[in-house]
Amino acid sequence: MATIVLGVIGSDVHAIGNRILEYAFTEAGFKVINLGVLTTQKEFVQAAIETDAGAILVSSLYGHGEIDCRGLREMCIEAGIGDILLYVGGNLVVGKQKWEPVRDKFLAMGFDRVFPPGTMPDEAIALLKQDLGVS
Amino acid sequence: MALYLLADVGSTWTKLTAVDDTGSVVARASAPTTVSTDIMQGFNAALSEVRTQAGKKEDKIYACSSAAGGLAMIACGLVPELTGQAAKLAVLGAGAKVLRVYGYNLNRDDIKEIESLRPDILLLAGGTDGGNTRFLLENAQALAAKVKPLPVVLAGSRNAVHEAAEILEAAGFSVEITGNVMPELNKLDIEPARGSIRNLFLRHIVRAKGMETLSRSLAAPLIPTPAAVLAAGKLLAQEIGQLLMVDVGGATTDVYSYGGVEVPTGMMRKGLEPPWDMRTVEADIGMRYSLSSLVEQAGLENILAQAPQEEQWRQELEKILASPGRLVSPGLEGLEMNLARAAVRISLLRHAGTVERIYSPTGAVDVLTGKDLRAIKTVIGIGGVMVNSPEPRGILAMGNEGLLPENPRLMLDSKYIMAAAGLLAGDQPRLASRMLADSLATL
Numbered sequence: 001m002a003t004i005v006l007g008v009i010g011s012d013v014h015a016i017g018n019r020i021l022e023y024a025f026t027e028a029g030f031k032v033i034n035l036g037v038l039t040t041q042k043e044f045v046q047a048a049i050e051t052d053a054g055a056i057l058v059s060s061l062y063g064h065g066e067i068d069c070r071g072l073r074e075m076c077i078e079a080g081i082g083d084i085l086l087y088v089g090g091n092l093v094v095g096k097q098k099w100e101p102v103r104d105k106f107l108a109m110g111f112d113r114v115f116p117p118g119t120m121p122d123e124a125i126a127l128l129k130q131d132l133g134v135s
Numbered sequence: 136m137a138l139y140l141l142a143d144v145g146s147t148w149t150k151l152t153a154v155d156d157t158g159s160v161v162a163r164a165s166a167p168t169t170v171s172t173d174i175m176q177g178f179n180a181a182l183s184e185v186r187t188q189a190g191k192k193e194d195k196i197y198a199c200s201s202a203a204g205g206l207a208m209i210a211c212g213l214v215p216e217l218t219g220q221a222a223k224l225a226v227l228g229a230g231a232k233v234l235r236v237y238g239y240n241l242n243r244d245d246i247k248e249i250e251s252l253r254p255d256i257l258l259l260a261g262g263t264d265g266g267n268t269r270f271l272l273e274n275a276q277a278l279a280a281k282v283k284p285l286p287v288v289l290a291g292s293r294n295a296v297h298e299a300a301e302i303l304e305a306a307g308f309s310v311e312i313t314g315n316v317m318p319e320l321n322k323l324d325i326e327p328a329r330g331s332i333r334n335l336f337l338r339h340i341v342r343a344k345g346m347e348t349l350s351r352s353l354a355a356p357l358i359p360t361p362a363a364v365l366a367a368g369k370l371l372a373q374e375i376g377q378l379l380m381v382d383v384g385g386a387t388t389d390v391y392s393y394g395g396v397e398v399p400t401g402m403m404r405k406g407l408e409p410p411w412d413m414r415t416v417e418a419d420i421g422m423r424y425s426l427s428s429l430v431e432q433a434g435l436e437n438i439l440a441q442a443p444q445e446e447q448w449r450q451e452l453e454k455i456l457a458s459p460g461r462l463v464s465p466g467l468e469g470l471e472m473n474l475a476r477a478a479v480r481i482s483l484l485r486h487a488g489t490v491e492r493i494y495s496p497t498g499a500v501d502v503l504t505g506k507d508l509r510a511i512k513t514v515i516g517i518g519g520v521m522v523n524s525p526e527p528r529g530i531l532a533m534g535n536e537g538l539l540p541e542n543p544r545l546m547l548d549s550k551y552i553m554a555a556a557g558l559l560a561g562d563q564p565r566l567a568s569r570m571l572a573d574s575l576a577t578l
């Protein structure tokens with residue numbers, strides 16, 4: 001089964017959702033490389049290279065997602081893994097904002113899928129299997 | 136009564152120590168190392184001297200060597216901070232000298248450099264188990280195509296090592312496949328690689344360095360000198376708990392730590408988990424051959440601080456820089472001490488990890504990278520600079536800086552016994568610890 005890299009980006013310390021995602025994706029058969037909270041873009045990219053991951057799943061809960069996530073796709077391209085799947089979810093922006101503009105902003109940054117607050121892991125698991133072509 | 140002979144074949148001197156089975160040193164002798172003719176010449180000269188002193192023939196001989204350049208290696212990994220660092224730590228932990236560390240794909244310049252450096256052994260890593268295999272295979276191909284065969288330890292992704300071995304063996308390389316230095320992300324496992332380096336050292340390097348005859352007379356395999364020092368420190372740490380040792384030499388400063396791997400409560404670790412017994416070597420920090428870079432790192436003004444007559448020290452420093460063989464002039468030992476102190480401080484700070492405090496609205500989080508040495512209770516000084524100093528305490532005593540030990544007990548290997556004791560650490564640990572106890576002086 002495919003390897004995925006998981007972590008909470010930037011100075012964000014919200015750890016609970018991260019553990020739930022690790023558990024859920026492992027149960028679903030993925031090899032999960034969990035970098036935990038306080039993960040930098042560089043750590044995500046380096047881990048993905050070394051482990052030959054098929055996707056990077058980024059969480060951001062504390063409202064600074066936009067600043068933290070900007071440039072991640074470019075860094076992947078620089079590092080030679082430009083084709084890797086990038087997912088992001090959590091509470092991506094401050095407060096309750098209209099979802100579509102938020103989603104579009106992150107899609108424009110180069111994320112393949114963007115998940116709104118409160119997304120259940122199963123939903124993402126099904127989409128990831130589809131995107132990776134595994135069952 | 137049994138007599139053990141412990142030989143340290145150094146780059147310039149071959150030093151022999153004889154101990155009886157109470158662990159007392161009964162004889163010591165040295166002779167110039169004769170690497171250009173036959174290593175046995177110098178060895179035998181010291182041997183007959185030591186036998187005369189002891190009044191009898193030895194029962195067993197153990198030896199380590201750093202002659203003919205020591206064990207010189209190159210490490211290749213994938214991501215420099217991950218398998219690159221893991222490969223480097225494995226090489227250092229085997230007692231070898233690291234000539235270069237490469238990451239990602241070896242390019243043509245790297246290949247040319249490897250060919251001109253001609254390491255004794257190359258360690259090829261890259262990829263976690265189940266992880267990346269492409270870089271390891273491509274690097275094996277590049278080496279096979281362009282580099283004259285050399286011994287290679289394959290310590291990369293388990294899913295690629297066999298194929299990489301085939302590629303290299305087809306080109307005439309001798310290869311040993313071993314466990315991955317980083318089987319899982321950020322998890323270090325360097326023991327298997329260390330073992331394989333020892334094997335290849337014995338199988339290929341001992342003969343190449345003209346030490347086969349010596350090797351045949353030994354009770355245990357010949358090992359690189361730093362490996363003997365590592366073993367001595369490990370034995371000591373098992374007895375007295377976590378410790379740190381620093382060896383300030385002319386060209387490099389070596390640091391050995393045992394412990395410092397626990398993450399203190401309230402802290403969070405990021406990056407590679409450091410090995411419990413860790414050796415680092417600072418190639419730009421030394422008292423003679425690396426003096427200019429040491430002074431640069433330390434800052435000239437810091438070296439000259441507290442000089443009774445600054446101009447005098449400055450001139451002396453210039454003379455030493457111009458001729459590294461020079462001993463410091465009488466009366467100016469303070470300069471030598473300041474230099475050694477700077478070497479210790481810089482090397483220990485590089486060996487230790489770091490903490491970064493990240494502030495959030497709910498409070499601070501401390502993120503730890505590398506080793507936290509603060510709880511280490513003992514720091515041991517090794518080497519001529521400290522043994523010959525009128526004030527070794529002044530060289531070793533550090534402020535409570537960064538993650539360095541907080542108010543440790545300072546000790547000195549006053550009789551240069553580390554390497555010799557390390558040679559007995561495996562077979563005769565009781566004798567080895569007596570030798571250490573006898574040499575270690577609390578400062």
Ligand code: B12
Pocket residue numbers: 011012013014015016017018020021057058059060061062063064087088089090091092093094095096115116117118119120121124494495496497
């Ligand atoms: C517990 C908590 C904390 C704890 C965290 C403890 C810990 N070690 O985890 C503490 C007290 C430390 C904390 C601090 C802060 N918090 Co807080 N915290 C919460 C709280 C109450 C619960 C978070 C939680 O654990 N939820 C349960 C888990 C299971 O859900 P989850 O994290 O959302 O994750 C799930 C999904 O979102 C999804 N998911 C998440 N990531 C991804 C990624 C992908 C790819 C996919 C597919 C899915 C996915 O799957 C997860 C599992 O089901 C939330 C409010 C809330 N009810 O959500 C606020 C909240 C997240 N915190 C908030 C804020 C502002 C902060 C602080 C900045 C200051 C403050 N006011 O306290 C600091 C920031 C500290 C820092 N540097 O990170 C805000 C964020 C606002 C925003 N984004 O606009 C929230 C929403 C509260 C609020 N309504 O204001 N917090």
